[in-house]
Amino acid sequence: MAEVSARVREQVRAAWGGAVLREFWAQAREALESAKRPDRFSVALPDETTRAAVSEIYGRELYLGHSRIMVAKLDQVLRADGRFGLGLAQVLEVLHGEPVATAGSGAPEPGSAAIAQAHAALAAHGLDRSPWAEAWARWLHQYGRVAEAELPRLTDRAGSVLAALALDPGAAPAVWVSRADLATPDEPTELDDGGALSRIVLRAAALAHHVDPPAGERERRSLWERCGVTVDDVAGTVLSWALPLRGADAWSRSITGRTELGLPTHLTHRDLAAAPERLVEPGAVVAVCERPRLVEASVRAGIRHPLVCVSGTPSTVALALLDRLRADGALLRHHGDFDWPGIAVARSLWSERQVGLWRMSAADYRAAVDRAARERLDLPNLVGTPVETPWDPELAELMSTASRAVEEETFLSTLLDDLRTGTLP
Incomplete structure (x- = not known):
């Protein structure tokens, strides 16, 4: 992990080290160090002060009670922060004074096969410098559940599909394409719900559009449409x-x-x-x-x-x-x-x-x-x-x-x- 200067460490502790956020960071560390590699964790937001503080860090308004935090999205938001630009593991090391345990936790390892394959696939289509690229590569490594033998093919196909999507969260799609047209003739159902390619493409799309990953058919359809993709070309009129x-x-x-x-x-x-x-x-x-x-x-x-x-x-x-x-x-x-x-x-x-x-x-x-x-x-x-x-x-x-x-x-x-x-x- 890159060395963090003493000045930045002091600023991170001043900004995020208070008692209000102590439980939030503890839950985040538990998620990173868990052998089960959860892609999300639940955090208690018992009062308005805690809710506002966590909402500011996560980049979206959360509700009092309990909220679900996506690990990859939190990592992406932290890296995009203009003040520090540190990943989640780095922030936790600064705040807790000890590195995140990596043994058995699936924490990102520089040079891992999934990260390398993901970056190569995105680079082939000029997407490797996208704000969401690093978070997606790390998610693929930690939670993608893709067999190593399948990585080259799936990441290559994912890069091709993502290159055809509207991934700018601030702009409406300029053109529309059917999901079936994005699939290869040899595998016309490869982007249908439930498949590995659909899952990893939609994860990248969710990161790009700053939304939670879809949890059901309606949310998947909505996310495809955000990206300029129609789930089919005959139902809507x-x-x-x-x-x-x-x-x-x-x-x-x-x-x-x-x-x-x-x-x-x-x-x-x-x-x-x-x-x-x-x-x-x-x-x-x-x-x-x-x-x-x-x-x-x-x-x-x-x-x-x-x-x-x-x-x-x-x-x-x-x-x-x-x-x-x-x-x-x-x-x-x-x-x-x-x-x-x-x-x-x-x-x-x-x-x-x-x-x-x-x-x-x-x-x-x-x-x-x-x-x-x-x-x-x-x-x-x-x-x-x-x-x-x-x-x-x-x-x-x-x-x-x-x-x-x-x-x-x-x-x-x-x-x-x-x-x-x-x-x-």
């Missing part, structure tokens, strides 16, 4: 109506034919993969709504204005379609519910995907609330955590004051008039 497709190919004719029959179309990732490179002409105005009711009403009214329904929080295929349309030069205009989840969706589309907003101003909200009062319409209570509205700061303030949610259906007649005239203010 996005509802569309009257898209003004420019092509004369069979795919475009099939969608246009459904519109002629008065039938909306549910598109999957597989549909989008089979679509022509360009979907619409630049300047095409496409409305984006939150609820299928507006699509149904448009179809029944014979209104052929292009419409995409995200059905609440946009799915990966909905985002992929919007990205494709925007890349073609389409002008996207979104309307959704005036509740905090609806505002969160609107803000995300507006800020992250440059989707314009349609009747989502403070004036629109005020008009809807006033109309409901005049017509004695019941509006739901506005619940949840407020979301800022940077496109119109007055909107969030007004919603908090009125404390009423306005669902998209309340605007139905107005929205249909907009679609009928082709004007989306």
Whole structure:
């Protein structure tokens, strides 16, 4: 272990050596020295002072009571600390005055086969200097449960898969790929749940995105999607109506034919993969709504204005379609519910995907609330955590004051008039 200067040792003890953190560090040492090589340990957070201190070190808000601490993530956070840059074992040696016992504990050993293989696989794809690379290599060595004979193949495949993922925690995926497309033709199920490759890839993804490793199917799916990967390319759909497709190919004719029959179309990732490179002409105005009711009403009214329904929080295929349309030069205009989840969706589309907003101003909200009062319409209570509205700061303030949610259906007649005239203010 590299020598730590006397000055740094003094600073570490001053920052992290108090009585409040004594039990936390003791549990961390027990985990590192355990022959069972646990990848996590539980720590008691009996009061606000302890909770705040441990949360600050771990880099995320924990809850009073007991919390689960991931060993590899704690090591990563400590190494990334700009003041000291020490790994967990080094911090414990400084605080306790003795090195972490390595006999039988599986503590990281420089030059181990797993660490070397992991670094080589990442280096082949330019990922070895990633902030999470060292923590992942050490996790693979300590807890990866990969047979030595399998290390070269699995780490090489993991490096190839990770190179195709969106691993920047501060950016939304720019493109989407099916998990099946990341697998090799010879082993099409190698990334399915339960396999070794899936497990070690998702561990790296969790470290990269600063989240706990997934504990179930829903969390695994969520983590894959954070990385721009769809678990399959046929289950998720996005509802569309009257898209003004420019092509004369069979795919475009099939969608246009459904519109002629008065039938909306549910598109999957597989549909989008089979679509022509360009979907619409630049300047095409496409409305984006939150609820299928507006699509149904448009179809029944014979209104052929292009419409995409995200059905609440946009799915990966909905985002992929919007990205494709925007890349073609389409002008996207979104309307959704005036509740905090609806505002969160609107803000995300507006800020992250440059989707314009349609009747989502403070004036629109005020008009809807006033109309409901005049017509004695019941509006739901506005619940949840407020979301800022940077496109119109007055909107969030007004919603908090009125404390009423306005669902998209309340605007139905107005929205249909907009679609009928082709004007989306």
